[in-house]
Amino acid sequence: MDFEPAPEVAGAPAMVVLALDIGGTQIRAAAILPDGALLGRRAAPTPVAEGAEAIYRACTELLHGVADDLPAEVRARVAAIGISSMGPVDPWRGVVVDPPNVPSLRDAPLADEMEARLGVPAFLDRDTNVAALAESWLGAARGCRDFLYVTVSTGLGGAVVHHGRLMLGPDGTAGELGHVTLMMDGGPRCGCGGAGHLEGIAAGAGLAAQAQEEAARGGSAFLRARADLAPLTARDVAEGELAGDRTCRLLMERARRAFAVACVGWVDAFNPELIVVGGTLAERQGERWLGAARAAVESSAFRAPAARVKIVPAQFGDDVGLVGAWPLVAQRRGDPVWREKRPGRSHGASPGGRAARATPDAARAD
Numbered sequence: 001m002d003f004e005p006a007p008e009v010a011g012a013p014a015m016v017v018l019a020l021d022i023g024g025t026q027i028r029a030a031a032i033l034p035d036g037a038l039l040g041r042r043a044a045p046t047p048v049a050e051g052a053e054a055i056y057r058a059c060t061e062l063l064h065g066v067a068d069d070l071p072a073e074v075r076a077r078v079a080a081i082g083i084s085s086m087g088p089v090d091p092w093r094g095v096v097v098d099p100p101n102v103p104s105l106r107d108a109p110l111a112d113e114m115e116a117r118l119g120v121p122a123f124l125d126r127d128t129n130v131a132a133l134a135e136s137w138l139g140a141a142r143g144c145r146d147f148l149y150v151t152v153s154t155g156l157g158g159a160v161v162h163h164g165r166l167m168l169g170p171d172g173t174a175g176e177l178g179h180v181t182l183m184m185d186g187g188p189r190c191g192c193g194g195a196g197h198l199e200g201i202a203a204g205a206g207l208a209a210q211a212q213e214e215a216a217r218g219g220s221a222f223l224r225a226r227a228d229l230a231p232l233t234a235r236d237v238a239e240g241e242l243a244g245d246r247t248c249r250l251l252m253e254r255a256r257r258a259f260a261v262a263c264v265g266w267v268d269a270f271n272p273e274l275i276v277v278g279g280t281l282a283e284r285q286g287e288r289w290l291g292a293a294r295a296a297v298e299s300s301a302f303r304a305p306a307a308r309v310k311i312v313p314a315q316f317g318d319d320v321g322l323v324g325a326w327p328l329v330a331q332r333r334g335d336p337v338w339r340e341k342r343p344g345r346s347h348g349a350s351p352g353g354r355a356a357r358a359t360p361d362a363a364r365a366d
């Protein structure tokens with residue numbers, strides 16, 4: 001049952017998937033055809049302050065809108081819903097666990113709600129895992145069975161694909177590559193609350209916070225001037241470096257170095273064929289960012305995996321969470337590990353049940 005790239009995937013060449021990508025500011029939806037084409041794309045703001053029911057309603061309206069616009073022949077082939085959600089999630093139960101930016105979705109049974117309201121099966125996973133499937137299906141990791149996906153924007157997320165399947169771990173949280181600790185004694189605060197994590201040092205929110213501190217301390221004329229206009233962002237730091245500001249250069253160099261050092265550890269730990277790097281911050285940095293990582297891996301990782309791995313930019317942009325819905329459904333539809341939980345399972349936390357479901361998956365992964 002290993003995942004192979006489409007169209008052979010799951011023997012479902014005609015399947016159409018309704019895709020839902022739910023983030024902290026926006027919900028996006030589209031229909032994904034077997035060749036990866038998107039139809040009926042639409043979006044709406046995430047009603048963060050209005051509670052879970054409002055979010056379910058917004059998702060339902062978007063999906064109904066997408067389905068209603070499809071030609072009848074295409075609509076008849078809609079087999080399931082694939083959902084990309086901010087993490088952490090319980091992918092077996094289709095539950096959003098504890099998203100820091102949308103507290104009303106804590107323990108929300110999003111997949112079940114969509115399934116009940118739309119009348120087709122729904123499958124859900126963390127946004128970075130769904131993105132990795134998109135890159136594996138039709139993007140930078142096409143045909144590649146062992147790779148890492150990393151996205152560097154406001155936060156730093158990751159996914160591990162091993163033997164063509166997502167590595168989930170017994171709690172579904174495996175692949176959180178941004179939360180490795182690089183500084184043991186303090187360091188910048190991370191989005192998760194920890195200190196000295198890669199994300200806090202190298203991703204957008206962490207860089208903005210570090211820049212704000214430097215501006216308050218009076219360390220950089222460039223940042224002080226920018227801070228008078230608007231709250232600082234990682235973009236200010238990157239532009240400050242290009243303008244020759246020393247503090248900005250040091251912050252960006254540390255961010256690139258942190259990412260590069262982390263890549264060395266990932267290469268030694270996972271022996272990936274590829275590290276696919278997406279996200280707006282890495283995309284804007286381009287070769288500056290990737291080149292630093294390649295140089296560090298070449299000089300410091302074990303020789304064999306360093307010679308094998310390629311560090312490449314992601315191919316999908318904003319659509320990645322929608323496109324990945326198709327291979328997500330293709331991998332899970334008809335697989336008892338994902339389906340047996342269906343009738344009558346509890347929505348509440350049930351560590352025993354999760355462990356019981358996780359075991360066959362782990363056994364099956366190889």
Ligand SMILES: [Zn+2]
Nearest residue numbers: 179190192197
């Ligand atoms: Zn963290």
